[in-house]
Amino acid sequence: MGCSSCSTGKGGQPRGCRNNGTCGTDGCNKLTVFDWLSNMSLPAGQQAFDVVEVRFKNSRKEFYRNAEGLSLSIGDVVATQAKSGHDIGIVTLTGELVKVQMRKKKAGQDEMLPKIYRKATQRDIDKWVKVRGKEEEIKKRSREMAIILGLQMKISDVEFQGDGSKATFYYTADERIDFRQLIKDMAKAFGIRIDMRQIGLRQEAQRLGGIGSCGRELCCSTWLTDFRSVSTAAARYQQLSLNPQKLAGQCGKLKCCLNYELDTYLDALKGFPSSDTKLQTEKGVAFCQKTDIFKGILWFSYKDDPSNWHSLSREQVNTILELNREKKKAQSLEQYASENFSDKEITFENPVGQDSLTRFDRPKSKRRSNKRRNKGNNRKRTSKNA
Known part of the structure; x- marks a missing residue:
């Protein structure tokens, strides 16, 4: 699904909105939900649900209560409550479908949800875009600090809070990491509060995205929300070669798509x-x-x-x-x-049909010979007339 700003430009080349996951229309983002109840009116006397779904960088989504009764729609940039300060996000879902999403993610409606302060002003958006532009440089410097300290970890992504007072560093590691000295060095170098959050290899691929061996975008970065365990038994049931290079995805783990057709194979193998x-x-x-x-x-x-x-x-x-x-x-x-x-007779069919594989070569030779004959006849005619 693409938004209007991602339409094709001159010469047939796709322009792209170049917002890197912050598209205002929310038409080309990860894990986008289509609100099929948006054109339906509520029964008389029923109030609209006051909780909205807000998306932040990559696939992180959270629920916020619209306590002020703001008129919000999908794609609005809002300032939300944070532990300290405020954050900036994009509204991805409003109305009754939010109840379905909350039930799916097992989030209680009676819980103390954070609030939405206001619609983001131009000043809030400018500051948000400015701090988002620093993320790549800070990620590079933080990786260099981790290498100097000899920490066996990989910092895969950095996410700034909307007001620029806090940054969350997502990292992967095989063992427990003592990064207390790293936090001190980064807080001194960047002048912000640091939050370290460890994620798995599948979550890392989900946040970064990429192209799979099938030629399409990764399932985890487009529509897949839950990660189920994948074992080599799934490959055995489907009679796939146990080659780690072919069965592993971008994250280095077994591909999630090995489970897609597993139930069909198990049913077929019963007989x-x-x-x-x-x-x-x-x-x-x-x-x-x-x-x-x-x-x-x-x-x-x-x-x-x-x-x-x-x-x-x-x-x-x-x-x-x-x-x-x-x-x-x-x-x-x-x-x-x-x-x-x-009782079976083996018959072979011509996959091309009645045409020959050399059908494009024959007319060329005929045309050339006809042209030569026509040239010769024309010369004879001109000589006779002369």
Whole structure:
């Protein structure tokens, strides 16, 4: 979804609003919620819900109470209450849908929520933009301080409070870090209050964003709000190669999309025998080598000949297992494998259709020969006329 300021410019090149997550129309931000109740009026006598959702840098969202009864709409820049001073954010949701979001995030409506002071003035916005411009330079200097102190941590992002009196540093670390000296050095160098907050690798990728191996934006930075545990068993059920370089995402952990189709694969595998199934035949014991869930085919090979695979359908494998339960052995895998191709004729189709792959080369030679003939005929005609 894009806003009007992100429309395509001259020459077909996208201009972009260049607001880096602070778009005023809230049309191209992370985790944007569409208010489908905005055009509906409330029943007679019912007051509008006085809690609004406000978004800050990246994907951080919080709920604030509109105690002053301000007329707020999506995209308004407001000054909100903070522990000390005030913060600047953008309204992302108002009205009855806020109740749904609060219920989803398990936030009580009767809790003491912070308040919205006012709509941000031009002075508030100018100061907010000014401190936001310092974040990259301060992040770079803070990383240098952490390296000098020998701290095994990575400062991934810095978020300034709207009034510029406080900055939150988000970092990742494998172990517990004693950063008391780092806070003293940064407070002395920057002249602000420092808040250190540790996040996980998935949360870091969510805040920074990026492009995944699928060519699209990361799910965690666009729509994914909860991080469920992903194990290698999900890759095994989907018959994916256990290659860490292919299964890992931008955060270095297993990709969250491994869980998207896992339930479908588990349901499809219910009618299949397990991968460690052994078939007892007169030619020997056969082991399962591969399973194709969509085609319903399993490949088996004998213990003495593991390189020669025989394809069997799921029903044929269950038939052989029934014989084995009755303490009987099947004749051979070749007998069942030949049945799969006895009644089927293999036909090949031309994927291009009736056209030839060299159809673009033939007219060129004909045109050239016709042009040469026409030139020769024209010369003969001119010589005869002369």
